[in-house]
Amino acid sequence: MSKSLSEITLDGLWKNNPGLVQLLGLCPMLAVTGSVVNAMGLGLATILVLTGSNFAVSLIRNLVPDAVRLPAFVMIIASYVTCTELLMQAFTYELYEVLGIFIPLIVTNCIILGRADAFAAKNAPLPALLDGFMMGLGFSLVLLVLGAMREIIGHGTLFANMDLLFGAAAVDWKITLIDQYTDFLFAVLPPGAFVGMGLLIALKNIIDSKLKERQHTAHTTPVAGSKRVRVTGKIT
Amino acid sequence: MALLNISSPHTSRPGDTGGVMRQVLYALLPGIVLLTWFFGPGHLIQIGIAAITALACEALVMVLRKRPVLFYLKDYSALLTAVLLALALPPLCPWWVTVIASAFAIIFAKHLYGGMGYNPFNPAMVGFALVLISFPVAMTTSWTGPAELLNAKLTFSQSLHFIFSARDGIDAVTMATPLDVYKHQAAMQTSDEIFKQPIFGSTIAIGWEWISLAYALGGIYLLWRRIFTWHIPLSVLTALSICSVIFGWDADTHVPLSLHLFTGATMLGAFFIATDPVTASTTPLGKIIYGAGIGILIYVIRTYGAYPDAIAFAVLLMNFAAAFIDQYTQPRTYGHNKAKRGLPKGGK
Numbered sequence: 049m050s051k052s053l054s055e056i057t058l059d060g061l062w063k064n065n066p067g068l069v070q071l072l073g074l075c076p077m078l079a080v081t082g083s084v085v086n087a088m089g090l091g092l093a094t095i096l097v098l099t100g101s102n103f104a105v106s107l108i109r110n111l112v113p114d115a116v117r118l119p120a121f122v123m124i125i126a127s128y129v130t131c132t133e134l135l136m137q138a139f140t141y142e143l144y145e146v147l148g149i150f151i152p153l154i155v156t157n158c159i160i161l162g163r164a165d166a167f168a169a170k171n172a173p174l175p176a177l178l179d180g181f182m183m184g185l186g187f188s189l190v191l192l193v194l195g196a197m198r199e200i201i202g203h204g205t206l207f208a209n210m211d212l213l214f215g216a217a218a219v220d221w222k223i224t225l226i227d228q229y230t231d232f233l234f235a236v237l238p239p240g241a242f243v244g245m246g247l248l249i250a251l252k253n254i255i256d257s258k259l260k261e262r263q264h265t266a267h268t269t270p271v272a273g274s275k276r277v278r279v280t281g282k283i284t
Numbered sequence: 285m286a287l288l289n290i291s292s293p294h295t296s297r298p299g300d301t302g303g304v305m306r307q308v309l310y311a312l313l314p315g316i317v318l319l320t321w322f323f324g325p326g327h328l329i330q331i332g333i334a335a336i337t338a339l340a341c342e343a344l345v346m347v348l349r350k351r352p353v354l355f356y357l358k359d360y361s362a363l364l365t366a367v368l369l370a371l372a373l374p375p376l377c378p379w380w381v382t383v384i385a386s387a388f389a390i391i392f393a394k395h396l397y398g399g400m401g402y403n404p405f406n407p408a409m410v411g412f413a414l415v416l417i418s419f420p421v422a423m424t425t426s427w428t429g430p431a432e433l434l435n436a437k438l439t440f441s442q443s444l445h446f447i448f449s450a451r452d453g454i455d456a457v458t459m460a461t462p463l464d465v466y467k468h469q470a471a472m473q474t475s476d477e478i479f480k481q482p483i484f485g486s487t488i489a490i491g492w493e494w495i496s497l498a499y500a501l502g503g504i505y506l507l508w509r510r511i512f513t514w515h516i517p518l519s520v521l522t523a524l525s526i527c528s529v530i531f532g533w534d535a536d537t538h539v540p541l542s543l544h545l546f547t548g549a550t551m552l553g554a555f556f557i558a559t560d561p562v563t564a565s566t567t568p569l570g571k572i573i574y575g576a577g578i579g580i581l582i583y584v585i586r587t588y589g590a591y592p593d594a595i596a597f598a599v600l601l602m603n604f605a606a607a608f609i610d611q612y613t614q615p616r617t618y619g620h621n622k623a624k625r626g627l628p629k630g631g632k
Contacts (some may be wrong), residue, residue, distance in 0.1 A: 230419060232418050233418045234417060234418040243392070253550065
């Protein structure tokens with residue numbers, strides 16, 4: 049029943065990635081991944097909430113009766129989201145303004161309630177903590193890749209406005225890949241997010257099928273000689 | 285054994301897909317000639333760019349999909365997509381707009397959905413809508429004015445220059461389309477005053493009326509050759525006319541019916557784009573509903589939307605509905621008392 053820690057890690061990052069396989073949390077994923085900084089902001093907030101809520105839910109898993117578990121989980125998640133929101137208000141106010149409604153909306157993100165009910169409520173605190181962190185990290189990585197894709201195609205830049213998240217040190221992190229780029233609005237608008245998302249899922253499927261193929265050929269080495277005992281004499 | 289689900293028509297016609305597509309291309313020729321006559325050689329160059337890109341993308345995807353390349357290039361469907369797309373684009377839009385639009389049309393709108401015959405959305409219109417929302421500036425400021433109104437006739441090398449390199453001085457040869465002009469001035473001026481502007485000429489709008497007639501003529505040729513039936517074009521035009529007469533009868537505040545029908549891409553859309561056999565509805569009643577939907581949407585988007593024309597969005601929106609319409613408009617099959625429509629009762 050219980051999975052090893054490395055399995056939990058692999059599940060969160062690749063095999064059961066919340067962004068590419070479970071397709072949960074699509075609303076924030078498609079809405080805020082217009083640039084790397086937005087994606088990273090939302091990703092960090094999600095990791096924080098997911099790790100914390102998974103740990104807390106796991107701690108109280110034996111105290112809460114089954115019938116009222118969901119309200120209890122939502123209360124826990126909501127308090128973590130509120131903390132995150134206040135933290136962002138205090139330290140990264142401009143990014144908080146940019147992300148807007150999507151920070152409080154983390155409460156309704158299916159990944160978080162899904163992991164609380166499917167994993168944390170059935171496992172010990174430490175695996176639950178790791179699961180929350182890895183799922184959050186897997187989600188954030190997808191956000192980052194999608195954000196980078198859309199920023200490059202949409203604006204021709206990478207890491208613009210990173211100072212919103214990392215302070216004054218990051219002001220000149222912006223890389224202009226193409227000079228005098230005409231903004232490709234499609235990539236910045238939500239339809240571009242859907243197309244980018246589809247391409248990422250396709251890429252993951254290609255990699256998976258290649259891996260499977262390789263595994264398959266490795267396992268089916270032909271057996272040397274016949275295992276049956278020949279009883280009717282030799283055929284020459 | 286799984287049976288293939290093939291949509292009607294089940295009777296096959298002589299000739300192949302390439303033959304049909306070739307007929308449609310021939311029918312477009314008069315429109316293309318008049319477009320070049322009135323608005324300069326921009327469209328010819330755009331057709332060239334779009335055709336090269338589309339055929340290259342088609343060949344590339346065929347290689348990737350391990351299909352016979354020449355067989356699919358010879359069915360002319362990629363070429364037709366490219367031509368329709370190029371006719372919809374403004375004649376002087378920068379070359380990369382055309383390249384992006386046609387590559388997206390072929391790779392994303394056509395082949396990612398399964399290729400020829402499987403795409404739910406009209407590829408040319410997907411490409412057009414993509415660049416329309418992505419590059420609003422390039423798309424709305426690249427319409428050339430009719431040659432009569434320009435001081436100097438736009439030459440071929442001039443057009444090449446505007447499309448491929450510098451765009452300074454382009455303001456001298458471009459102007460808003462008649463639909464756009466009328467819509468924005470209707471609030472301030474009466475109908476008579478607007479029609480006195482040079483772009484509207486003596487009848488409807490210089491150039492546009494003849495081009496629209498040429499497209500309609502090409503469409504009637506295709507009707508006569510039975511490439512498509514009368515249902516879709518007629519219902520598109522009728523629905524648009526009815527909407528325009530009922531809701532836009534006051535020409536001082538609304539675009540009049542003549543402009544709705546004979547400017548913009550109405551005729552091209554009604555006869556060549558809405559009738560795409562892959563993405564349109566296939567049942568007789570369904571075709572009428574589908575066409576009427578397009579006509580109504582054209583009127584609504586033109587009147588209340590921010591974009592000057594509406595064919596692409598209207599067609600794409602009805603493409604969404606085509607499968608649904610088909611399901612509820614199945615004709616009665618021979619041997620049954622009632623038509624089988626909608627979902628089977630009690631589940632499968």
